[in-house]
Amino acid sequence: MKAKEDTVLTDRIEKLLALLLILNMKGATQADKALQLSVAGFTNVEIGNLLQTNPAVIAQHIYAERKKKKKVK
Numbered sequence: 491m492k493a494k495e496d497t498v499l500t501d502r503i504e505k506l507l508a509l510l511l512i513l514n515m516k517g518a519t520q521a522d523k524a525l526q527l528s529v530a531g532f533t534n535v536e537i538g539n540l541l542q543t544n545p546a547v548i549a550q551h552i553y554a555e556r557k558k559k560k561k562v563k
Contacts, residue, residue: 508532508540521551528552 508527515523520541527537534545534552541548 504532505540508536512540520547521555524548524551525555 508530511526511530512523515526520543523541524537527540528534528548532540534548537548538545
């Protein structure tokens with residue numbers, strides 16, 4: 491049971507940290523928020539749930555940002 495409780499607590503902490511990240515990015519675009527959450531290790535599905543959109547939109551934001559960075563190099 492201890493391992494299960496630890497997993498639940500870890501999940502809760504991750505969600506709270508994601509919420510803090512989103513709140514600190516007030517005024518940022520959805521694409522910027524998605525990219526930062528992706529860098530933090532969240533999946534497209536998790537990011538979509540946090541930003542109230544679907545994973546395909548998140549994937550497109552991340553793809554577009556990576557494509558922009560490749561052009562700059």
